Amino acid sequence: MATWIKFETTTPDKPEVIQMAEMLGIDQDAVIGKLLRIWAWADANSIAGSPVAVTSSFLDRLTACPGFAVAMREAGWLEGRDAALSFPRFDRHNGQTAKARAETNRRVANHRQRHEKARATPHVTSSALQKALPEKRREEQISAKADTPEVPKGTYEKPDFALGADNDPRPRPDKVWKPSPEQLCVGSWFHRRPEIPWSAVEQRLWRKIYGSLTFGELAGLETYYTASIPKGQDYRRHDLGTLLNHWPGELDRARKFKPPEADGRAF
Secondary structure: OOOOOOOOOOHHHOHHHHHHHHHHOOOHHHHHHHHHHHHHHHHHHOOOOOOEOOOHHHHHHHHOOOOHHHHHHHHOOOEEEOOEEEOOOHHHOOOHHHHHHHHHHHHHHHHHHHHHHHHHOOOOOOHHHHHHHHHHHHHHHHHHOOOOOOOOOOOOOOOOOOOOOOOOOOOOOOOOOOOOHHHHHHHHOOOOOOOOOOOHHHHHHHHHHHOOOOHHHHHHHHHHHOOOOOHHHOOOOOOHHHHHHOHHHHHHHHHHOOOOOOOOOOO
């Protein structure tokens, strides 16, 4: 289990914290420290904030503050009876499902940031410099073998290319596959190896999607496609090409998809 919990920077000034501080006669910072102590314990000892077999007196001892459990009840952050206490709305920001969602958002944000940085970086090597070396080698060859007849120029065919991280449609003579971070993210749902190029059809479908793709849509789809869903209820696409071809419909499914967790206020 992960050794961290989510915590909003606005929590120290929430009305619930102010109410608890007044009830207990301590400052808000002390309340926050004791709340973190309890939430960290709950994250390690309960599943999505489900009832735990402890008593209110145990929580008071855990925080070294008599009446702390009662204050949490008054604030709406503790429910149930002794030996079956629960933490309402806890799984919105903590527990394995919420943490997986947070990691997904962080990973997609990092992908987006690297992609934007790559697009902003200018190409250092110009086409003139790229042609200089072949011309130089040709001159050296002619100088070394003056009696060698000139070879007629042949026809030139444009090589294949892949749409890369900078969305540059120019041909790549080296045929290097340079996927964008978003492509790597989507491909990972189908266990696509990063170094294996997408097919021409998949790249064409992706170019149609990419122009209108948003961060929220990609994050929602990743949550949907990486979730554990019973086989009889799993209607997700089984290959990349089919997903790309039915992208709008899959976005609708992702928006309607609800993991088994409760809605409510954040801590």
